[in-house]
Amino acid sequence: MDASLFLVTPASPDPIYRQVVEQVRRFVAAGQLRVGEGLPSVREMAEHHAVNPMTISRAYSQLEAEGVLERRRGVGMVVAAARGAGLTAEERLRLLEPRLRDVIREAGDLGLAAGPVCERLHALFLSPAAPHPRAPATR
Amino acid sequence: MDASLFLVTPASPDPIYRQVVEQVRRFVAAGQLRVGEGLPSVREMAEHHAVNPMTISRAYSQLEAEGVLERRRGVGMVVAAARGAGLTAEERLRLLEPRLRDVIREAGDLGLAAGPVCERLHALFLSPAAPHPRAPATR
Amino acid sequence: MDASLFLVTPASPDPIYRQVVEQVRRFVAAGQLRVGEGLPSVREMAEHHAVNPMTISRAYSQLEAEGVLERRRGVGMVVAAARGAGLTAEERLRLLEPRLRDVIREAGDLGLAAGPVCERLHALFLSPAAPHPRAPATR
Amino acid sequence: MDASLFLVTPASPDPIYRQVVEQVRRFVAAGQLRVGEGLPSVREMAEHHAVNPMTISRAYSQLEAEGVLERRRGVGMVVAAARGAGLTAEERLRLLEPRLRDVIREAGDLGLAAGPVCERLHALFLSPAAPHPRAPATR
DNA sequence: GTGGTCTAGACCACC
DNA sequence: GTGGTCTAGACCACA
Structure with missing residues (x-):
């Protein structure tokens, strides 16, 4: 890599x-x-x-x-073999949970409901530049 | 308060x-x-x-x-007056964006797609053991 | 008064x-x-x-x-009588000196010379709104 | 430094x-x-x-x-770059303006006119016992 | 009552 | 080596 x-x-x-x-x-x-x-x-x-x-x-x-x-x-x-390599999607989702909880906590303070927050996340996800910010970093 | x-x-x-x-x-x-x-x-x-x-x-x-x-x-x-007080929902969503981008970056590294991530976020949002029962309670 | x-x-x-x-x-x-x-x-x-x-x-x-x-x-x-009432211009100028020294100290740090600073002071002095900011305060 | x-x-x-x-x-x-x-x-x-x-x-x-x-x-x-670093003389004069306005306000209260005040400032500026012999020395 | 400033010293994290 | 954070406690200034 x-x-x-x-x-x-x-x-x-x-x-x-x-x-x-x-x-x-x-x-x-x-x-x-x-x-x-x-x-x-x-x-x-x-x-x-x-x-x-x-x-x-x-x-x-x-x-x-x-x-x-x-x-x-x-x-x-x-x-190395045998240490968290090639996890299932469910396992990887669990690894992401702390970040999701950060979102939920801040959204709560901001008085935002689940719906709009999830929609915005989805929208940002699919926006062209977002998913792999590493790629353009090769400039 | x-x-x-x-x-x-x-x-x-x-x-x-x-x-x-x-x-x-x-x-x-x-x-x-x-x-x-x-x-x-x-x-x-x-x-x-x-x-x-x-x-x-x-x-x-x-x-x-x-x-x-x-x-x-x-x-x-x-x-104080006149400094980011009482923002609209759209403005507050913007304040949340950095956290959403954190999620997207990590999800990208983990090879996770938008769909499952958003679903999981939604599920955690509505789960009863919300981290801050305080926030919704006061609203 | x-x-x-x-x-x-x-x-x-x-x-x-x-x-x-x-x-x-x-x-x-x-x-x-x-x-x-x-x-x-x-x-x-x-x-x-x-x-x-x-x-x-x-x-x-x-x-x-x-x-x-x-x-x-x-x-x-x-x-009261007999305490710094109705001073001469020279005496009043002395009362102003600490403020003038503040100007000189900051001007020194800023790398400004006497000429431009005094010119600017003079210009501001004569600008219409400056000399008595108290007056408009009666609005 | x-x-x-x-x-x-x-x-x-x-x-x-x-x-x-x-x-x-x-x-x-x-x-x-x-x-x-x-x-x-x-x-x-x-x-x-x-x-x-x-x-x-x-x-x-x-x-x-x-x-x-x-x-x-x-x-x-x-x-840091890009934050008020290396300003022009005019910009630095602007930074000094609040101090100049302090002088003008106090001079107004004291009933002093522009002329004598500016003269006194100039005189103090050039006086040998400048408060910060350091500043001019390093230039 | 309020906040502001400073000290002395501990402990931590990073490079 | 660098800066960051926190504590306990003192003292001050202001309203």
Whole structure:
């Protein structure tokens, strides 16, 4: 998988290393990164996104500790077997639930009902630029 | 508005003062806090939620700097006029969009399509164990 | 002297009572308030500017303590003799110096030279709306 | 930029954190702090001026909220692009106008005319005992 | 009664 | 190394 498929936003409120960790986890869950497939090297990733290599390294180490990735000598990090790889749609929906609850909480404070919120989500989902913001990031 | 209508979660990843800031902003947007209406005093809020007064004070100061609140000497903080108060449903939906985009981005990584995601959101919305029974109760 | 000649700005960063104190001091220095002349009553002043009477009272008390005003039974506060009343132009210029130093300090940080700053001051001075912002405040 | 170029006066009526905020704003406006340039670290600034780090931190946070500064993770605060950085002399004169209007208002109360006030300002400007020998020295 | 400011010091997260 | 957050408590200013 190419480094350009990752979206890294240093100015974001959440830390860079976690942005990487979570994207890898999701790609693996979705089967977009297959078991045994290699990840971009630390150097490649760091240069592509202009961040400190230690930050990427830290993300990879955490994923290794979680059992999502494996260190292969001379090869780099590859997706490990047997840890949340290639989940079913239902399992992946569960992974998304915390974000859905965020939406519900804020919508409640804003006095918004389920109907309009779900409609707007659907509309944004299908709008052309939305589904894969990573793609244009290769500019 | 009573201090008990605010939800403060010290264990949350995002800081207490920002939880307060964002709730106030949303309550004001929703018209649940009206222009000119007073907020709980710093001390009241702090005692009710068992946090340091300075933490609340910091939230109020930030809201004052943003123009959402106004300091009335000897009275306390009140909702300022002319700053995102009492928005229309469409405007409030816009405020929610960043959260919706978060959902879409993660769903994209997870290889989930619009349909199931929206259905799940709708289901969670209507589930009885809604995270904030408070919000709908006051409406 | 009429209450409407005072400019009171509750939203200002400096406290209301001090706004009153300093205006009275300047009016007395300029001879615009003469020795023996009465000031608006606390009630009149407070109602006209929609502030707490205690605030006005506090300002008057401070001026009395300073010897600028005198309490006359049944009459109210009047300008006292022998305390900074009817100063010469040179003396009044000295009273203005702290404000001039504020200008110089900020201009220095901003990298502005004496010439343009003095020119701008002169221009603003002569612009129609500037010299007596109090007058339109009677609307 | 060195911490010693800032002037911090704990005894001043206006709070330390705001003294810092305003100086940074002016230095940035004047181009004395360039876009991308780093500021003294919170600790360095705090030690140099013998104030609590939180006081400095508070100033920096406010400037970040205003968009004047940017947080660079692991690096510190740097001047952000595109927010009142490197203004023209005319723009900087505009920033000074509120102070000029203060002068005009007080001069009006004191019954002073434009001529003598501007002369006095000019004289003080050029007087050798300028309040901040630092500012002109660095230019 | 209200909020504002500051301190000293702890602990955390990120790079 | 960087900044962020929070606490406990003091003291002040204003209305």
